[in-house]
Amino acid sequence: MSRRTSVLVAVGLLAVALGLAPLLPDAGSVAGRADRARLTESRPTATAQTASPGRGEVTPRMRREIERVVASGRSLGPDAGRVTPRMLVDTQVRCAVFAGQRYCLGIGWTQDSEAEVRDRIAAAASSTLRRTPATTTGDLDLVAGLQAAASRSESERVAGERAELTDAAASVAKVWQLRHEIQGVPLPAKYAALARPKDKGRVYPRTARIMKGSRTLAQNRSWWCGPTAMQSIAWGWDHDKRPQSYWAKRLGTTTSGSSISEIVRQVNRSTGYDSPRRAGPYVVLDISDFTYRQWWRMTKRHIAKLRAPLVLHPQLLSRFYPYLSFDASGHFQVGRGYRDRRNGVEKIGFFEPWNQQAFDPGSPYVERVQWRSAYRSFRANKAHPMQNLGL
Template sequence: MSRPRALVVAIGGLALLLALAPFVPRGGDDDGALQPSGDGTGKSQRVASSNAVGSSTVTPAMQTEIDRVVAAGRSAGRLGTRAGMARAAQLVRCAELDGQRYCLGVGWTEDTEADVRARVTSAARVAARTTGRTTTGDLDANAALARTARLSPKARAAADRAELEAAAKSVAKVWLLRHEILGEPLPADFLARHPEARAAAPAAKKATPTPAPTPIITPTPSTSATPVVAASTTPNTNASATATPAAAPPPAKTGRDYPKRDEILDPTHVAEQTRSYWCGPTSMQMIAWGWSGKAKSQDLWAKRLGTTSSGTGMTDMVRIVNENTGWDKPTYAGKYITLDVGGWTYKQWMLLMMRHISDYKAPVVLHPILRKRYYPYLDDDASGHFQVGRGYDKNGKKAALLGYFEPWNQQRFDPSEPRIERVQWRNAYKSYRANQDHFLHNLGV
C-alpha cells in the first residue's frame, strides 16, 4: 500500500474511533450514579436533600416485619402495672425496615435490639429507685414501660402498628440524613427502591440570543481625549446556547460553610411551663406558635400529646409536630423523625443543628437531661427534659453557643430558687453532652 493511501486509511480509522468513543463503556463512567442534589445535568440520577424527600412506600417486606413486631407485643398479653421489669422490657422491640432499625418509643437507632432493651431496662431500674428528684415532664423509662404495660393487647397492637407504619414512611429520610451528616454510603439501588428521594431535574436555561454585531466606531479627535475602543464585528461564537461541561459535584457542607451565627423563631413567642411536668406541652406550644404566629394553650397541647403527670414521650412530640405544624413541609425540615444520635460526635451533632437552623429554617426538638454541670442556671439536678433548638453562634475563638427556648422556670415552683429565662444562648458542647447523657440520646429532627 502506498504511503499516501495508508495515511488516508489511518486518518479515517482514527475519525471513526473518535466518533464511537462516547458509546464505549468505561469503568469510571458516572452515568446512573447517585449524585447529590445540585450536580450537573446529564444521565446521572440526582438525590434530593433529606428534608425534601417524599413519603416512602410501606413495602410488603416492611409490612411483614411490622406484623412480626406487632405480634410479638400482642403475645406478651396483659401485663398490668405490676409486671416485673424483665417482662416489661419485652415491650422494647425493634423493626428492621429497609436496612434501618426503628425501636418503639426510642426512634431510629444503630444499636441492636438487645442493646436498646438493656439501656432502657437499666434506666427504668434507676428511675424506680430514685426519689426526691425534680421532674420537669420527660417520660422516664420506668413510666414509659408502665404506660405500655397498662394497655390491653389489642390497644398495644394498634399503637405499635401506627408508630411503626409512620416510621416506615420516613425511612428514605433516615438513609439520606445519615448519608449527608455521617457520610454513610447509599445502596446502589437506593433510587430504584425510593423514587421519592429523586431530586427534580433543574429547569433548562433559556439560550441567550447572540447579540447583533456592533459596528466599528472611529474616534473623532475633537470629541474626547478618551480613546474609543473599536468593537469587533465578529459574531459571538461563545454564546450561552453553546453547551458547557457539567460542573463537578459540590463537596458536602461542613461547619465552615455556614454563617457565623443564625437563628429562627420570634424570641417573644415564648412561655414557661405552668405545671412542673409540662415541658413537653410548653415546648410544643412554642414550636407551633413559631409556625402559626398564634399561641394555643398548654392544656390543649397536653391533651394532644397524651401528657400525664408522668410526662410526655419523645415519639409523641415528633408525631404532634408533624400533625399540627408546617415545619414538616419539604421546604422546611420535611417529616420529623425521632433519631438516636448516641454514636454521633459533637461536630456531627453541631452540623445537624446548623443544617436545621440555617438550611431548613426549622426548630429542633431537643431532649437533654437537666443537670447543673450542663446548665449552670439550675439550682438542682432534674430529670430528662424538652427544649426548642432555634439558633447557634460559632462565637469566634470561644466555645460555640446553642440558642434554644427553655420552658423550665424553677422559681415558679420554688420562689427561693433563681429565675430561669426563656431565651437561652449556652455552651453548645454542654448541650450535646446533656443530650448524650439522656438514656435515649435522641432528637426530633
Template sequence: MSRPRAIAVAVGVLALLLALTPFVPRGDDDKGSLRPSGDRVGAKAALLSANTVGRSRVTPAMQAEIDRVVAAGRALGRTGTKAGLARRAAELVRCAELDGQRYCLGVGWTDDTEADVRARVATAARVAARSTSTTTTGDLDASDALARTASMKPAARAAAERAELESAARSVAKVWLLRHEIQGVALPADFLARHPEARAAAPTSSRTTKPTATPTPTASATPTRTPKPTASASPTAVAPSKTKKGPDYPRRAAILNPHRVAEQTRTYWCGPTSMQMIAWGWAGKAHSQDYWAKKLGTTTSGTGITAMVQTINRSTGWDSTKYAGSYITLDIGDWTYKQWMLLMMRHIVDYRAPVVLHPILHKAYYPYLDDDGSGHYQVGRGYDKNGKKPALLGYFEPWNQQRFDPSEPYIDRVQWRNAYKSYRANEAHYLHNIGV
C-alpha cells in the same frame, strides 16, 4: 472477499452498532422504553436532600416486618408491678428492621442492636423506679414509659404500634439520607431503585429528548403510586453528596420570634410548653398548654418524644419539604459533637425549622439549675460559632424552677449556652434521641 474489503466492511458494521447502541432497550426495568441520556445506567443520578425527599412507600417486606412486631405486642399482658417492668423490657421494647434501618418503638431510629436498646431501657427503668430525689420536669422516664405500654389493652396497643411503625417506614429514605449526608454512611447500590422519591429532577435542557414510557416519580409523587422496583432493575450510580460542612455556614443564625415564648405552668408540662412554642412559631398563634397536653397525650408522668414528633407532623407545617420534611425521632448516641452541631446548623439555616432537644436536665450541663432534673424538652432554634470561644446553642427553655420554688433563681426562656454541654446532656439521656 479481499482482505482490504473485509476490513472496510468490519469497520462499517462496528460503526453502525455503536450508532445504534443508545436505542437498544435496557431490560425489564423500563419495559423497553427509551431513557434520557442523563438517567442511563452508569450515569450519576443526583439526590434530593434529606428534608425534601418526601414520603417513602411501605413495601410488602416492610409491612410484613411491621406485622411481626405488632403481633408480638398483642401477646403481652396488662399486669406487672413497676419494679417488675424493667424485667419485661425485652417484651415491651421491640424493634423493626425497615429497609436496612432499625426503628425501635418509643425510641426511634437507632444503630444500636435491639438487645442493646432493651438493656439501656431496662437499666434506666430500674434507676427511675428507685429514684425519689430528681426534680421531674415532664419527660416520660423509662419506668413510666414501660408502664404505659404494659397498661394498654392489646387492641389499642397494636393500633398505636402499627401507626408508629408505618409512619416510621414512610420516613426511611430521610433517615438514609441524613446519615449519608452528615455521617458519610454509604447508600445501598440500589437505593434509587428502591427510593425513586429521592431522585432529584434532571436539569432542564434546550435539547428535546424523547420521554420515557413511565415517568420517573418526583419527591411530590403520592407514595402509593410509586412503582415497585423489579428484581432485574439495574442500580443507578449516585452522585456524591455535595452537602455543606461547618465552615460553610454563617457565624450565627436563629429562627423563631424570641417574644413568642412561655414557661411551663405545671411541673410535668415541658412537652406541651415546647410544643406550644414550636406551633406558635409556625402559626403565629398560641394555643394553651392544656390544648397541647391533650394533643400529646401528656399525663402526670410526662410526654413521650415520639408523641412530640408525631404532633409536629400533624399540627404544624414544619414537616413540609420546604422546611424540615417529616420529623423523625433519631438516636444520636453514635454521632460525634461535630456531626450533631452540623445537624443543628443545617436545621436552622437550610431547613429554617426548630429541633426537639431531649436532654437530661442536670446542673453539670445547665449552670442556671439549683437541682438536678429529669429528662426534658427544649426547642432548638439557633447557634453561634462564637469565634475562638466555645460555640453556643440557642434554645427556648420551658423550665423555670422559681415558679415552683420561689427561693430558687429565675430561669430565662431564651437561652444561649455552651453547645458542647447541650450535646453532652442529650447524650447523657438514656434514649439519647432528638426530634428532627
C-alpha cells in the same frame, strides 16, 4: 390579531405558566403548609426545590415487617406495674428493619442491634428506679413510659404499635439521607438520588436562628415541658398561640409527663416543618453513637439549611445548665439557633420551658430564651437515659 399571532401568544403564555408552576402552592395545601412530595422506596425523589425527602410509600414488604413486630408483642395489663424493668423492656422494646435501617418502638431510629438497645434501656430503667430525681419537669421517664405502653389493652397496643411503625416506615429515606450527610454512611443504590453535591468548602453561616424569641412561655405546670415545647414549635410556625392545655390533651400528657414520640407526631400533624421544603417528616433519632462534631453539624444543618426547630431531650442537670439551682428530670427544650465558635465556645440557642422560680419561689428566675454552651447541651442529651432527640 392574526390567527398565527394568537397561537404564538397562547404558546408563550403556556410556557410562562409551566415555568411558574413549581413556585405555585399545591392546591391541597392546608393553612400555609408546603406541598408534600411523595417518595417511594424504590425511587426516592430529591429535587432542587426540596431540602429533605418526603414521606415514602409503605411497601408490602414493610407492612409484613410491621405485622411481624406487632405480632411478637403482648400487653401486661394491670400487672405492668409489678414486673421487673427487664421484663418491661423485653415485651415492649421491639425493633423493625425498614430498607436497611432499624427502628425500635418507643426509642426511635438506631444503629444498635435489638439486643444492644434492650440491654441499654434495661440498665437505664433500673437506674431510673434507683435514682428518681426530686424534681420532675414533664419528660415521661423510661419506667413510666414502658409501664404505660405495657398496660394498654391488647387492641390499643396493636393499633398504637402499627401506627408508630407505619409512620417510621414512611420516613426511612430521611434517615438514610441524614446518616449519609452527617455520619458519612454510604447510600444504597436505590437511595442514590438523595445524595447532595459536595459543599466544596461552603460552610453554614456563623450564626443562625429561627422563630421569634417572643413566641415562647414558661410551662404552667411542673409536668408540662412537653406541651410547652410543642406550644412554641407550633406558635413559631403558624403564629397561633394555642394554650398549653390544648397541647397537653393532644400529647396525652399525664402527671408522669409526655413522650418524645408523641411530640414528634404532633409536629408532623400540626405544623409544616415536616414539609420536604423544610425538614421532611420528623423522626425520633437515637444519638448514642454520635460524636459531638456530628451532633453540632446536624444542629447547624437543621437550623441554617432546613429552617426547622429541634426537639431537644436532655437530662436537666445543673452541671450542664448553670442557671439551675438544683438537678431535675429528663426534659424537653426547643433548639432554634446557634453561634459558631467565638472565644473558644460554640453556643446553641433554645427555648427553655422550665422556670424553677414558679415552683420554688426561693430560686432564681430562668429566662425563656437561652444561649448556652453547645457542648454542654450535647452532654446533657447524652446523659439522658434514652439518648435521643426529635428532628
